[in-house]
Amino acid sequence: MAIRCTNLILLTIIASISSALRPNMIIFLADDVGYGDLKSYGHPTQEWGPIDDLAEEGMKFTSLYSTSSLCSPSRAALLTGRLPIRIGVYGKLMNFYLQSPNGLPKDEITLPEILRDVGYATGMVGKWHLGINDYTPMSGVHLPHYHGFDWVGTNLPYTNVWECDETKRHMDAPDPFNCFMYNNETIIQQPFSHQHLTKTFVDEVSTFIKQQTEKDKPFFLYLSFVHNHVAMFTGKDTKFTSRRGIYGAGIRELSWGVGEIMKKIKSLGIDNNTLIFFTSDNGGHIELCSEGGNNGILKGGKANYYEGGIRVPGILRWPGQISAGTINSNIVSQMDTFTTFVNLAGGKAPSDRVIDGRDITQQIFGSLKLKNETKTEKRILFFYCNDMLFAVRYGSYKVHFYTMPVKSKEEYTDTCGEGGFPSTMYFNCLYCPSDCVIKHDPPLIFNVDADPGEEYQLDPALHKLLLLEVKYLLEKHNSGWIKGEDLLSAYNQPSQPCCDSSKPSCSCNYP
Template identity: 90%
Template sequence: MAIRCTNLILLTIIANISTALRPNMIIFIADDVGYGDLKSYGHPTQEWGPIDDLAEEGMKFTSLYSTNSVCSPSRAALLTGRLPIRIGVYGKNMVFPAQSPNGLPKDEITMPEILRDVGYATGMVGKWHLGINDYTPMSGVHLPHYHGFDWVGTNLPLSNAWACDETKKHMDAPNPFNCFMYNNETIIQQPFSHQYLTKTFVVEASTFIKQQTEKDEPFFLYMSFVHNHVAMFIGKDAKFTSNRGIYGAGIRELSWGVGEIMKEIQSLGIDNNTLVFFTSDNGGHIELCNEGGNNGILKGGKANYYEGGIRVPGILRWPGQISAGTINSNIVSQLDIFTTFVNLAGGETPSDRVIDGRDITQQILGAMKLKNESKTKKRILFFYCNDMLFAVRYGSYKVHFYTMPVKSKEEYADACGEGGFPNKLYVNCLNCPSDCVIKHDPPLIFNVDADPGEGYQLDPALHKLLLLEVKHFLAEHNSTLIKGEDLLSALNQPSQPCCDSSKPSCSCNYP
């Protein structure tokens, strides 16, 4: 009885926190930053920075997963709490290309939409990559403004990319058809310049925060950095250097941007009522030599479904509510951020569809002992490559139904020049289905608690009960699975963004 009463008291406290404080919420999402890229996650030579300070001041996750190993699907899941296959964010292009007539479906309910409905100001800067136009070059019907963001600053509707390189080390000149910058719904540069990109994000995000604080309104900010996706860059006046070269310098500029926003909320006196989450959309792109990410001890990386492709850094910070220096080793998905943030804001998750994320409020606020959380330890996470179920994480185990080959650094050394300089844009295996995909029957099994590098297969004959339990959960999952329409395969030339259709080059480098 005493234990039950204690739990009820804790749950009441949590409910009161949610209702009374309604914290400001910030999501910092990095691009292609690997599990082992940060000093606080064990990189031996990366310099310490403000992101690492977040880890000291809050909760660091060691088993946080994105839902996908490339950006459009994983970002769609983060903002909706739903697996990409349910949404339709899958298909042969893997991500939304510039000429796609599709985007995140309008009937999906996003985190900012729910937060806006319960009184939050919602803002966004940075990378979007969830759709742009439908069937005309300037319709903009899939841009962030149409998915719950009332204020949208400088943004890249597509992405930073190899084709956007301004250094002339990889490209003679940026390709305007892949490299464009918007402010809200308007193209402001094509191709865009990296010179003040991170600084612009920081200045605009700070202004948004100041304005909402002056209005005494809670806010939600989605700050989506383009570090550390190729092409590598450092702001013109940033002057960051690193032991790791250009990649490490990019990590330092990313961390600087996070730090500037943290300084802002502290100067405004809202630090104790601001919940911050830092993460990456997927693992590091290891085939890009020393201009690619580091996934530490984990096997694989971006575009595959070994741990290095989907286990990512994750940090939550909320002074006075989340204990500083906490390590959370439970299995957590980025899907859970949707449900947790919505509930803490006093909103309700949609009841007319399957929401795949769990509310982890009790975990982060200490109402459950992290070392003995058997329910979370036994949860199952599903990882799809397009509409193929590649793998599941279940308890201590990872079960692979399909894999992609992972080469050693020596095996893809032909893509790397002097000092690890990448000579070409290279991914060992990207699409699925494809000739490089390997089917496993029986599936591969790894104990990723004991063997996070997935180096030692377990004998399926000795783990029949495990496979039966996974089969049961798969049947349960499939009973609720209605696949969304494939949104990533379609191409439509008139959807290509173009700042001036009278110019065949679509180049408009406005000041």
């Protein structure tokens, strides 16, 4: 009876928090930043920065998962609360490319759409990577403005790639066909310059926040940083250095950008009513040597489904509501952001479709206010590569039905030169299905609570009950299954963005 009463009191407190405060909400999304890249997550030489301050002042997740180890699927899931395979963000290209005529489907309901409908101002800057055009080079029908963002500033609708290198470390000059920047729906640079990029994001976001604060209107902001995806850079306005070299300098600039926004929030007096979530879209790209991320003790990285590819840093901060220095060791999905933010804003998640994200407000404001870690929840998460179910996380265990080979650091000598300098853009294994994908029957089993590095396989014969439970949950997961239409296989050359089609080079660096 006492436990039931305590739970009722807790639920009442949570309900009053969500109905009374309606916090401003900010998602800071890093790009390819690994679980071990930050000082607060254990990197021995990365400099401390404002992101680490967030971890000290709020809640740090130790078992937070992206839904995918690649950009487009993970971002689609974050904004919709749904597995990429349900949305259709799968296919042979694995990501949305420049020439993809598809994008995030219009009939998907996004987090900013729901928040906008309950009175929030919604804004976005940074990397999008969820589609651009359909069958013409400048239609822009898949851009963020069409998915719930009322204000969209400077953005990269595709991404920052190896071919955009301006340092001359890898390229003589950037390739304009791969490197372009928009403001809302208009190309403003092709190729784009990195030199003031992070500062531009910061300045535009600061203005957006100030405007909404003056209107006394709650806001949702999605700041999707370019760091630390290749090509590596630090801008003229920052020019950070690091003991880790150019990669560490990029982490410092990323953290600087977060810190500048935090300064603005505090100066406007809205710190106590602003919920911050920092995370990364997937794990670090380990094949890029010293210019790729660090996933700490976790095995693997970007493009595979060992822990290093999908377990990512995650920090929640909300002064007065989330206790400083809290460690959350429960199994959490980035998709939970969707449902949790919707409920805190007083909105309702769609009831006409499966929403895979959970409302984790009780975990955030309840039992996990303790500073010690808690028992692992017996929750299951599903990880698809393309439309192949690669692995599940279930309670303390990770079960792999397929894997990709992971090289040791010593085996990268053919692609990593002096000091770890990468000689090429490279994945050891990327596509699935492909010859490099390994099927496991019986599946591989690891206890990732005891063995997060997935070094010691467990004997399937000794874990028959576990496998039966997983089989039952898979059958339940698959019942009434509706797989979305494949959106990542179509390719259409005229979809390639071009600032001026009369110029063969598509080069238009406007003043």
